[in-house]
Amino acid sequence: MVKKITLLGATGSIGVQTADIIREHPHEFKLVGFSAGKNMDITRNLIAEFKPEIVCVQRKEDAKDLAAEYPAVAIVSGAEGLIDIAVYEADILVNAVLGSVGLEPTLEAIKLGRTIAIANKETLVTAGHLVMESAKQFGAAILPVDSEHSALFQALNGEKKDQASRLILTASGGSFRDLTREQLKNVTVQDALNHPNWSMGSKITIDSATMVNKGLEVIEAHILFDFAYADIDVVLHRESIIHSMVEFQDTSVMAQLGTPDMRVPIQYALSYPDRLPREQAKRLNLAEIGKLNFQEMDYTRFRALQLAFDAGVAGGTMTTVLNAANEQAVALFLNEEIKFLEIEEMIERAMDQHEVIATPDLETILHVDAETRKSVKNMLK
Secondary structure, eight states: OOEEEEEEOTTSHHHHHHHHHHHHOTTTEEEEEEEOTTOHHHHHHHHHHHOOSEEEESOHHHHHHHHHHOTTSEEEEHHHHHHHHHTSSOSEEEEOOSSGGGHHHHHHHHHTTOEEEEOOHHHHHHHHHHHHHHHHHHTOOEEEOSHHHHHHHHHHTTSOGGGEEEEEEEEOOOTTTTOOHHHHTTOOHHHHTOOSSOOOOHHHHHHHHHTHHHHHHHHHHHHHHOOOGGGEEEEEOTTOOEEEEEEETTSOEEEEEOOSOTHHHHHHHHHTTSOOOOTTSOOOOHHHHOOOOOEEOOTTTTHHHHHHHHHHHHOTTHHHHHHHHHHHHHHHHHTTSSOTTHHHHHHHHHHHHOOOOSSOOHHHHHHHHHHHHHHHHHTTO
16 A cells, blocks of 8 residues: 655755655655745656645745646645645655744644654654653654664664663764864854765754754653663764664663665655665675774763753753754854854853743743744844
């Protein structure tokens, strides 16, 4: 049976690679709907190739143009349009949008008991307790797409979770892993966008350089797998070959290995519980690689990773603050309004100013998110 797929964020890095997987397996998957932001060239190409039933774009004027060009396709727009895509009749919703805009559509899809393949870490970091409680209530499956969480999911598959003692996430260290904090003072946006292992969007590449990305993944791991923060470790692993590991109480360690290719975890989320062939993919050749390197994580050097652990332990709305402050600060850095190290300074200030609300509802989360962004912008003045 062909699985119907809806995709939030079709023009981003994960979205484009999801389309590759659907293209590679036309007898397994059909793209019935997608959201596409502002890139109309990619949107038109995707409509022509996949012939979806519904498409969402960001701007109303673009929606009007597309509706005239493609009368057979339902064209929607804006935040409401994202929800229309999320609740459209499908087997799997892939949430690959950037930022907390993915939260409300995900919660609406969960209410319909959909399987959610989640690549939008901000949704879990901002409101993980709501997502997981709702998934339990409505019988929705949450499948991780991030390479690290897919690795943990695969390593735990078929095991007794209560016999697992520790999650070990690997981190490449990003574009500045060999620089001291002193050397980081004057790095440029262009320097930061040069990731050694992965090809990703600009926001995620900056998050990788600050190590906020790994911090968000630690919070995600806590939410997805229900492990205490004291039982989650991060290790520096330059090659990005081991994507993450699970240690069990008998000291056995299960690791998932592979070349750095996001199509592998994307495909696994779409095909789960089955595995499909990948004819064109590069195979892992350990003899060719020769050796793998590991280093203990330095939480003083990678200050933002420590802040993420702190936010996770504080719980409640603190993770919302961490995420919102980071999104706003990264936008300011990409716009060359602040320096690289000021990203983590702004996050820390926003966290210091915040009084935690332990079990926030959706309205509270959205309010805290908006207020945090405003407060970070005001730090410039």
